[in-house]
Amino acid sequence: MLETSLADEVLARCDELATFSEEAGRITRTFLCEPMRRLHARLGGWMEAAGLRVRIDAAANLIGLYEGSRDGARVLAIGSHLDTVPDAGKYDGVLGVLLGVAAVQALVRDGRRLPFAIEVIGFSEEEGIRFRAPYLGSRAVAGRLDAALMQRADADGITMADAFRAFGRDPARIDEAAYPAGRLLGYLEVHIEQGPVLEAQGAAVGVVESIAGQSRLWVEFRGQAGHAGTLPMEARHDALAAAAEFVLEVERRARAGAGLRATVGTLTVAPGAVNVVPGVARLSLDVRHARDAVRDAAVADLLTQARAIAARRGVAFAIDQQEHHPAVPADRHLADLLATSIAAAGHDPIRLVSGAGHDAAVMADVAPMAMLFLRSPGGVSHHPDERVLPGDVQAALEVIVGFLHRLAMAVHDFDLAGDA
């Protein structure tokens, strides 16, 4: 089965959705922004044309339902996210949603209904940009969204609750986004790898074995501001100099640990004037590893280093906020079905660890989870140069459709479809 024309359509749609942005000339689409509303209208139109019944749930997730062959069938969710990092590429998140739609188009074209329903979910938020909290869409679907987050404000002082209201959603009804227990048969996410593994092995696609654990911390060095022209160097407690030492320590520590990734992705300075010695430096720290113990040890080491740097320089160090997500294994049964489908499509069924976090890690809490990766040329992602190869998109689509057929047989064989 060749899916060339559907794959081409998916790529053309990625191009078009890239134009829904908060910034001219760049792709930036954060949680509950106005361009997301227009994207919902466009993508929802495509879903309807494909035969899906479309709704926007209480968490502003866009969901298209393709009914199963009988009423009350359980649901296989195929999802990924519709938000982006600032100045993003065209495929991170969006591609997985569009491939889910394309897989349904293939079923409709063949006149196939399956013994389970499919819901293609475009999650409203995954990147954690606007409210410094990731996976908001899938957390809501999984019934894991902390209500306290509603009071958190973005950089403009707008609370999440107000942002929901502005988007036409009632924050008090966020719980309605959660799927009823037992309704989900499974969760499949298709995503670009965003790393170099598949390319290094010459593979179009691969099966995710597990998603690396991730720690995110927001920390602050607080020294004392002063006049840049008069405060003697030896009398300074420069918060930025302390932060700079820490940035280099983070890099050094991560380089020393195999498979470890540690990143300071944001840094702001206050007061922030050319002629003022920085009084405060705030920065984020992102640490990831496939093994939780390795990640935990790295975070602990880095915090020890931060406190030592601060003490040596006579500045204060504090953790503003932190979250830690353990590594999440994929469901073995679903992963095997994906691998079989890859082999059946004529590809080598590579298995790999995801260094990136994904909604799948949240969804694994409430449903058997599987992930299919597409090769990322150059490993480039979170960047306008992010690419996918058309042949890989076609391969992924074949694998998804094959997976759906195999899952249908398995549901039938093992009677997993249970109407109850």
Next chain:
Amino acid sequence: MLETSLADEVLARCDELATFSEEAGRITRTFLCEPMRRLHARLGGWMEAAGLRVRIDAAANLIGLYEGSRDGARVLAIGSHLDTVPDAGKYDGVLGVLLGVAAVQALVRDGRRLPFAIEVIGFSEEEGIRFRAPYLGSRAVAGRLDAALMQRADADGITMADAFRAFGRDPARIDEAAYPAGRLLGYLEVHIEQGPVLEAQGAAVGVVESIAGQSRLWVEFRGQAGHAGTLPMEARHDALAAAAEFVLEVERRARAGAGLRATVGTLTVAPGAVNVVPGVARLSLDVRHARDAVRDAAVADLLTQARAIAARRGVAFAIDQQEHHPAVPADRHLADLLATSIAAAGHDPIRLVSGAGHDAAVMADVAPMAMLFLRSPGGVSHHPDERVLPGDVQAALEVIVGFLHRLAMAVHDFDLAGDA
């Protein structure tokens, strides 16, 4: 002559003017901001009550004229700036303007006219915050404001020309702010030291011998953004890590040079997300020294270091903007008059170099310049903890009034007043 009540009034006025701010709970008053308009009304009212004729010039400087004893007399300008750094103290700039007003009050109280007019100038801009260019008010008065600056935009994309219009000034008429050649007899600026020298010597006030030269550069490291979870450490070209190395190099180099000050006061990261390896880091560099050759050598060394760091990390380095202001000596005759007045007021006439830049450095281009410093407790400035001692304010006022009387005698003796 004791000026206790006038000094108390000056301090109370500093307290009141501190409430004119762009930020609640902090003192931030940048060029042409709305609070500056309200401050002009309040301070202008005090000037008028003191007997000054008030105008706002084409560069939004607030100027109060106290006529001399005869028509057409030349002008002694007594000035300082009314803008502030973000989260500033109450005295930097404002105190000097208010002391100028108080000195005129003392003359009026004594029924004295001098053989020269006095103009007390509150400069609209000195700190260089809003448009990344300092001394805008005094540059305009000196006829040294580069017209190209009018097209420069602030962080909100507002050009300086538009900011002038919003403030009720016509940018096309900026040249009218320049004093006619020969009209200025001299320029006196009174300012807090913002450094530790006078306090270390137990002195209330001191005479500035020269203003240290200053280089300001805005530079950029440009690497490549990438996914924080997948991009291997060894494959990264992290712009922030390069900038962090540079920040520490700046600190190291300045510590190694006697009297040298070098500061990275601003640093921004793009894209600036917790889960994205920084692609771009922009930062400012401020380097100062009393000797231009020492400063020039430090800047050259640091740029060499920056390029070496960038080359080693495979990132690009570029200078966005730079300006270099040589050291400026005070006028020897006026400085001697200040020293004599300090001694006459019973204080030790300390002489010192100003590490901070001042409008006086610009005004020295068009008039004999003198500066009087007040002790800064703890050397603290550009910070809410900035203080002055009431006794020092009183001492400064006595010195200014004494200086005015001595200058009047000198003008008389040497016939410097020339009506032409």
